[in-house]
Amino acid sequence: MxxxxxxxxxxxxxxxxxxxxxxxxxxxxxxxxxxxxxxxxxxxxxxxxxxxxxxxxxxxxxxxxxxxxxxSLTNGSRKHKLNKDLYETKQQGKKISEYYTKMKSIWEELESLHALPIITNITSEVSSFLTSLSKQMEEHKLFQFLNGLDDEYGPQRSQLLMMTALPFVETACCYLEPEES
Incomplete structure (x- = not known):
């Protein structure tokens, strides 16, 4: 609003x-x-x-x-509820795109509640740190997404996790969607 x-x-x-x-x-x-x-x-x-x-x-x-x-809930209460929702969200027979959309909406709301300071002087060290942090956050999302998949996607989950460079969660969705029966 x-x-x-x-x-x-x-x-x-x-x-x-x-x-x-x-x-x-x-x-x-x-x-x-x-x-x-x-x-x-x-x-x-x-x-x-x-x-x-x-x-x-x-x-x-x-x-x-x-x-x-x-x-309105306090930020702490809201963050707790969203994290709880995130860990409880499972595919449960839904289409991959529906499941991903649900997860994505929770991730985005959580990100909106985490106000980070604005960096005005970006050094190479800061840039390296931000790149690493972003990669960790993406991996965390991928793991959360894969953990909630139905068991029938076990082989595909294993293939994704064995990749040398872990894919973005969106890439994992694209990989899994054709496998839907």
Whole structure:
């Protein structure tokens, strides 16, 4: 939701950084119009049971804050849940592409919760470190993916793991998809 609001240049309404200008009637009316539109978007994206409890909130900022209080988990709790989901996710007869997509969505959300500092001076040593770190992360994803595959993919899993250079997880998917029965 934040991405959609930022893309429409409306995120400031829900964060409270764009406030209503009470001194300028034209700006005030424009603010009210945008505020109502954002409330409408939010109400349209929540379930009916949630909507019933927030339908009378008339400030997008207050609405956003109320929803955050009710539904946001701390980063630690969210990271724990996502890691638990990741380790519990198994193929269980699903198509390779469905299984991979589920894993990928969890990996991406986890990555979004790990804020790394911005490096302004990239030396060869830092570059080497980042390359090594990236390779380790890719291998970790590959191992997680292969661990959750159904047993029928045991021979293909072994072949992938015996490669001199381990493949990217996407390459492993491409290798496994034609093997689906």
């Amino acid at each position: 934040e991405i959609a609001l930022a893309g429409k240049r409306k995120l400031g309404f829900v964060t409270g950084t764009l406030r209503k200008d009470h001194d300028d009637e034209v700006k005030s009316e424009a603010w009210e119009t945008c505020n109502s539109m954002i409330i409408s978007w939010i109400l349209g994206s929540v379930s009916n049971s949630i909507k019933q409890s927030i339908v009378f909130v008339n400030s997008s900022s207050h609405l956003w804050t109320e929803l955050e209080r009710r539904f």
